Amino acid sequence: MNHHPASPGQPRPNTPVWDDEPWTALPSLEGDVSADVCVVGLGGSGLAGVTELLDHGLSVVGVDAGMVAGGAAGRNGGFLLAGTYDFYHDAVRKLGREWASSVYRLTLEQVARMAAETPDAVRITGSLRIVDTPEEEDDCRSQMQGLQADGFAVECYDGPEGRGLLFPADAAFQPLRRCRTLARRAAVRGARLYEHSPAIEIGQGQVVTPVGRVRCGAVIVAADGRLEGLFPELRGRVRTARLQMLATAPTDEVRLPRPVYARWGYEYWQQLTDGRIALGGFRDLGGEGEWTEEWEPSETVQARLEGFLRERIGVRAPVTHRWAASVGYTPSGLPVLEEVRPGVWAAGGYSGTGNVIGALCGRAMAQVALTGSSPLADILREPAAVGMRAAALSG
Template sequence: MTQHPSSPDQPRPNTPVWDDEPWAALPPLDGDVRADVCVVGLGGSGLAGVTELLGHGFSVVGVDAGMVAGGAAGRNGGFLLAGTYDFYHDAVRKLGREWASSVYGQTLEQVARMAAETPDAVRITGSLRIADTPGEEDDCRRQMQALQADGFAVEWYDGPEGRGLLFPADAAFQPLRRCRTLARRAADRGARLYEHTPAVDIRHGEVVTPAGRVRCGAVIVAVDGRLEGLFPELRGHVRTARLQMLATAPTDEVRLPRPVYARWGYEYWQQLADGRIALGGFRDFGGEGEWTDAWEPSESIQARLEGFLRERIGVKAPVTHRWAASVGYTPSGLPVLEEVRPGVWAAGGYSGTGNVIGALCGRAMAQMAMTGGSALADTLREPAAVAGRAAAVSG
């Protein structure tokens, strides 16, 4: 492998580094169809829901406004990390040890499940949280103590990337490959999947699209970013932000065996199996301008990313890809996971944790669509919200 000059080739416009394999496009929906359940959104969470439904013998129609994993599910950093938006010790403080431990355990199991489902797309590498300041280093130690107290694997790390924590069970993956694998398998099992088919009206028993409609017993909507655009009633509960990334040509300038989070998780990078570096971050430097539905990369954030690539990571290889994605955030950091309209379940607002939490939410929505309830969904929700619903039912 050779090193590269610092002057970049022309990057591919708004194309993720993951989009490097052929894909036979699915047709748009044309006409009316029927199914037990309609799944809106064919990213990681939607396809997890499709898989769960098929496993219980339900007929499924899935639609996506773009391509399979064309949104954040195929445009992210390729990290599979256990836990939630909050670091573990913060989750314990906010929501209690029992809740934090249960959810962390579920996410660990989900990472292992994803590796078993799609071994050609997932690498169990571990991950690093690297501290940028003494204060953040102290926070890492508090996180380590809380995890170890509850029996979870974590180690102190001091190495080339810096000082912080090593999580041995975390993974790196090729997100677009995984989603396309799940979509192909679902189609082989009888799911009818349609691309370039936006849902223009979603109601109990029906999803209307520009050229047809799906009549169904239940609807699952699995959309992270722009969820509030589909459901105006969720405005104030979820807000869309733009996350930006770049990637380089293959290089041997550095050796990075596992994904890295730094500066409280605002910057994140990994080296792919072929030597390419994928790097994202600096959303907070964009201010209010990054709270947007737009998903074209911006010059200011891309300039910061490239400066970080050259100065902090020490890579001079040319930038070959620049891209962005729309991601939903909630005030609590916990996902939206609820019946937003009669017979319509929605999940999103994963606050940057959609690769693992989103897959869990997709499975939980499928369970709710099948039975009206889900122990997994109750695990993922804020404890006070679960208690409030239980009291309302018993009352």
């Protein structure tokens, strides 16, 4: 593809706006090491799992093919939203009120937990869902009624961004800062973390990298996008898409105190504390080419994003960053969270909800490694899948 020329102030091509702080690279894994658990993937979900394992006194080795949060965990829109891929009323309709309310409550608790864990990276701001059509306005009404019926906070909103709903418990965050903070803390607590150490063989009791090997009692694989590349047996159940974003120089042309998403969630933007606008979206209008494991920005989607920035948001500030990330989607919108091989647990396919659902999945996998079961995992998995698994175990 043709790369966009770097704008003044852009550090390097395909670099997220979040990468604005120094980071001392971790070593690559060389030779053999051993641990109670090996965590493959050092993004938000993997580091949540590492933290949970350390909290229970287990020894941990973590490896990543790139850098800490070098994938979607450090390249996303910086939203912490309660709920699942489906809007709340749709989740109730599809999977039942008990399940939907349990998961929504878990995600609210997880957002609050993340704010307490890394207060320098998380701001409880609330979020907005803004509507453009009468159909979406009707859908917002159904969403609000469903949430209020089950005791969850939501308000009608009419302001400069447009009309829609306000979710007061949601948050904005600096995703790369949060992950790097968790990684530094984990290393201080004894976790051995390695960058640029791709897992080329994953099996019961071991993970092999190009020049190293981890021998362990259990393996946790936390990868959202490209999970089907690590586990070919998951092809057809999870599919990788490219999500694209851009960011501007600091501007005072608008004032956006909280993250916004519109057009059924396909477009999303926020204003950072220094005034920059970070904007993503238009995956669905990028065509079949956006279903790819490539993660370089494309001209087609970037042009739509810039047009939206100028015409809809009303910002003329120069674009300084353009980037993309690989994200996994599942047909149900619910994550893959299961034992994919003996002694190997995997999570991914968060369908755009990895910041919160992914962290819950990381904790759930750690619980499984500790005890063989996880109340979190049982809630997060689709009810029908839990029933089938229980039947198989009893049989």
